Amino acid sequence: MEKLMLLGDEALAQGALDAGVSGFYGYPGTPSTEIIEYVQKSRQAIEAGVHRTWSSNEKTATESAIGMSYAGKRAIVTMKHVGLNVAADPFMNSAMTGANGGLIITVADDPSMHSSQNEQDSRYFGHFSMMPVLEPSNQQECYDMAFYGFELSEKYQMPVMIRLTTRLSHSRSGVSRRNPLPQNELKLPKDPVQYVLLPAIARRKYKKLIELQKDFMAESLASPFNEYMLEAPDTSKGIITTGLGYNYLREVYRDTPIPHPVIKVCQYPPPIAKIHEMYDKCDSLYILEEGMPVLEEMLKGGNFKGTKPIHGRLDGTLSREGELNPNKVAKALGLPDSYGKDIPEIVAGRPPALCVGCPHADSYLALNEAMKDYEKGHVFSDIGCYTLGFLPPYSAINSCVDMGASITMAKGAADSGLFPAVAVIGDSTFTHSGITGLLDCLYDKSNVVIVILDNSTTGMTGGQDYTAFGKLEKICAGLGVEPEHIRTFVPFKKNFDEMVQIFREEIAYEGVSVVIPIRECVQTLKRKHKQEAK
Amino acid sequence: MKKDIILAGVGGQGILTIATLLGHAALARGWQLKQAEVHGMSQRGGDVQSHLRLSDSPIHSDLITMGKADMILSVEPMEALRYLPYLAADGWIIANSKPFKNIPNYPDEEAIYAEIKAIKNHKLFDADAIAEEIKARRSMNIVVLGAAITELGFGYEEIANSIQAIFKSKGESIVEANIRALEAGMKIK
Ligand SMILES: Cc1ncc(C[n+]2csc(CCOP(=O)(O)OP(=O)(O)O)c2C)c(N)n1
Ligand code: SF4
Numbered sequence: 001m002e003k004l005m006l007l008g009d010e011a012l013a014q015g016a017l018d019a020g021v022s023g024f025y026g027y028p029g030t031p032s033t034e035i036i037e038y039v040q041k042s043r044q045a046i047e048a049g050v051h052r053t054w055s056s057n058e059k060t061a062t063e064s065a066i067g068m069s070y071a072g073k074r075a076i077v078t079m080k081h082v083g084l085n086v087a088a089d090p091f092m093n094s095a096m097t098g099a100n101g102g103l104i105i106t107v108a109d110d111p112s113m114h115s116s117q118n119e120q121d122s123r124y125f126g127h128f129s130m131m132p133v134l135e136p137s138n139q140q141e142c143y144d145m146a147f148y149g150f151e152l153s154e155k156y157q158m159p160v161m162i163r164l165t166t167r168l169s170h171s172r173s174g175v176s177r178r179n180p181l182p183q184n185e186l187k188l189p190k191d192p193v194q195y196v197l198l199p200a201i202a203r204r205k206y207k208k209l210i211e212l213q214k215d216f217m218a219e220s221l222a223s224p225f226n227e228y229m230l231e232a233p234d235t236s237k238g239i240i241t242t243g244l245g246y247n248y249l250r251e252v253y254r255d256t257p258i259p260h261p262v263i264k265v266c267q268y269p270p271p272i273a274k275i276h277e278m279y280d281k282c283d284s285l286y287i288l289e290e291g292m293p294v295l296e297e298m299l300k301g302g303n304f305k306g307t308k309p310i311h312g313r314l315d316g317t318l319s320r321e322g323e324l325n326p327n328k329v330a331k332a333l334g335l336p337d338s339y340g341k342d343i344p345e346i347v348a349g350r351p352p353a354l355c356v357g358c359p360h361a362d363s364y365l366a367l368n369e370a371m372k373d374y375e376k377g378h379v380f381s382d383i384g385c386y387t388l389g390f391l392p393p394y395s396a397i398n399s400c401v402d403m404g405a406s407i408t409m410a411k412g413a414a415d416s417g418l419f420p421a422v423a424v425i426g427d428s429t430f431t432h433s434g435i436t437g438l439l440d441c442l443y444d445k446s447n448v449v450i451v452i453l454d455n456s457t458t459g460m461t462g463g464q465d466y467t468a469f470g471k472l473e474k475i476c477a478g479l480g481v482e483p484e485h486i487r488t489f490v491p492f493k494k495n496f497d498e499m500v501q502i503f504r505e506e507i508a509y510e511g512v513s514v515v516i517p518i519r520e521c522v523q524t525l526k527r528k529h530k531q532e533a534k
Numbered sequence: 535m536k537k538d539i540i541l542a543g544v545g546g547q548g549i550l551t552i553a554t555l556l557g558h559a560a561l562a563r564g565w566q567l568k569q570a571e572v573h574g575m576s577q578r579g580g581d582v583q584s585h586l587r588l589s590d591s592p593i594h595s596d597l598i599t600m601g602k603a604d605m606i607l608s609v610e611p612m613e614a615l616r617y618l619p620y621l622a623a624d625g626w627i628i629a630n631s632k633p634f635k636n637i638p639n640y641p642d643e644e645a646i647y648a649e650i651k652a653i654k655n656h657k658l659f660d661a662d663a664i665a666e667e668i669k670a671r672r673s674m675n676i677v678v679l680g681a682a683i684t685e686l687g688f689g690y691e692e693i694a695n696s697i698q699a700i701f702k703s704k705g706e707s708i709v710e711a712n713i714r715a716l717e718a719g720m721k722i723k
Contacts (some may be wrong), residue, residue, distance in 0.1 A: 005557065007571075010535035115574030171570040171596035172557075244596070251595035328598040338601030340621040344649045345617045346641040350544065353636060354582035372716075385578065392638075460575065 015146030029080030072187030404433030575687015
């Protein structure tokens with residue numbers, strides 16, 4: 001069958017489509033966004049009526065996928081690593097309920113923090129939940145693991161996690177397709193209490209989950225994605241790779257055979273029996289993990305009682321943070337390394353910046369003017385393009401923690417007596433997890449000014465729509481913000497005085513105010529014009 | 535045969551189009567490719583790069599090894615220098631000399647040019663001016679590509695075919711502008 005040139009994200013999406021998925025759920029987040037964007041453009045998905053619209057956040061997305069699986073159909077939910085923190089509750093409990101239709105939870109991690117607040121490794125969550133985890137090492141495996149993941153999920157009635165990382169999500173290569181499978185029919189769970197996690201039932205289900213671990217281990221040992229290349233001449237080292245680590249290992253040996261025993265791990269729980277075999281055979285182990293030392297900690301934490309050294313990120317053989325690359329792997333294994341020339345000193349950093357004409361810029365200039373009368377440190381912000389307002393020339397904000405935190409941090413600060421306490425949040429971020437925070441503010445009549453930057457899009461991740469689009473004022477009014485303290489304006493330079501005046505008035509008001517600057521993101525506007533021209 | 539190429543520029547300057555065209559030409563030869571891209575935050579006017587790997591045998595890593603790149607192909611002069619740790623000793627720098635200044639502390643241009651000229655194999659030229667001259671203002675990136683293809687071992691026909699295939703849907707005048715840009719780029723010594 002035809003070969004497609006696909007990003008890792010796209011390969012997974014195409015795999016799931018061909019494996020008979022009925023719905024994709026998710027909230028955008030780099031590097032996972034392209035999975036659903038691909039499906040939204042796919043004729044195959046449109047013709048098959050596959051669900052593919054964005055959810056309000058990762059929690060609602062995960063729960064919707066669990067519901068689709070409950071109804072017997074195959075579902076997949078996608079998010080970036082920090083999204084799994086938001087979805088942690090349904091995620092953890094989905095391992096307790098198990099699945100009916102195949103259920104895949106896809107999480108794309110971002111080691112080296114190319115576009116993220118941290119580099120948490122979702123395999124910890126996978127281990128924590130006790131569900132099987134798949135970690136593709138190339139684009140073809142992304143595709144194949146969608147089939148395999150649904151199969152595994154339906155065989156054990158258990159959700160399966162697929163963990164991606166930036167370099168695979170955003171790298172393109174050739175992918176061969178298979179014959180597509182039909183979607184499942186609607187079919188309720190056989191066991192009527194499967195999804196009822198009352199304590200008495202939950203205890204039973206937890207026992208079952210524990211019992212399943214030996215099956216998951218057997219599946220890992222026999223997995224087509226784990227490879228055990230134990231016959232090799234030089235046993236001074238045994239090398240274990242996870243995910244992309246395998247490619248870098250192959251790369252540093254170029255086209256020569258690797259002289260040491262190698263285990264490639266792409267399915268978890270890790271194939272411990274095989275690793276024992278390697279440990280017995282070799283003088284030392286080297287663990288090359290893309291991400292945090294998850295496997296290394298498992299091995300050091302009690303699996304091996306011997307005294308042979310296990311090298312990895314914990315003992316500094318590899319750096320404790322950051323993604324892997326071929327040079328790091330070569331150095332860790334004591335192989336010759338290569339390097340070009342140093343970057344000349346004159347090369348200046350080029351941080352990202354708000355686009356020319358971005359509406360956020362005008363909002364920040366007006367806000368700065370209104371805040372001039374107060375000391376610095378009173379503006380809580382959030383995650384999105386508008387976080388770039390931290391950088392000069394704006395230097396307008398003082399925090400960026402997690403989605404929604406601007407409102408609730410401003411509330412906490414206001415509760416403690418800080419005045420003024422201003423929150424600046426994007427429209428998509430407000431939808432994601434700002435609404436409940438606003439309710440908290442209203443309940444306590446906290447003295448906060450909440451600025452919701454309505455640029456009609458989820459700008460940072462490339463311009464996706466969001467569920468509260470066009471409804472922000474109504475939502476605020478419906479929650480109970482006084483109508484006269486819901487203020488809107490159009491952030492253009494010519495309106496500067498009006499904007500400053502509105503900010504000043506709402507700062508002076510003792511209670512909850514919402515200010516909504518409304519003007520579309522210039523990139524989204526451009527894209528729209530382009531599409532209309534077509 | 536393998537070609538490891540670092541494509542460099544600023545978000546929005548069109549380096550992915552270069553990658554697509556080279557990738558298309560490589561696939562037409564029956565080669566394999568891997569292309570690691572930058573998506574997300576940096577696309578907002580920050581520095582962006584793509585690791586493009588083309589080979590007639592299997593490619594393992596999505597990332598190029600430092601010290602092994604055959605070429606840095608950059609649509610902006612300072613960005614070319616950012617990836618020097620990747621360049622092999624006999625590697626090429628092909629760079630547009632026209633700076634993209636969206637930062638207050640952009641360094642002295644002559645100092646940048648001196649650093650590029652210190653690399654044995656280099657081509658440095660104002661691709662924006664050339665594109666303007668041939669009335670293909672938006673094809674600056676293809677001028678830069680044109681300057682690189684001989685060093686990469688590709689022929690005019692191969693890349694011209696890729697331009698036909700990739701830009702066909704955008705209309706004949708866009709295809710022609712890009713062909714002109716390719717030809718102008720190939721004349722650069
Ligand atoms: C929990 C979580 N999910 C997703 C993301 C990725 N992300 C960062 S900013 C953002 C959207 C920002 O959109 P919006 O609030 O509308 O602001 P804009 O970028 O348009 O200014 C997303 C999805 C994240 N950082 N954390
Ligand atoms: S993408 Fe849109 S919201 Fe983001 S900086 Fe550019 S104009 Fe502003």
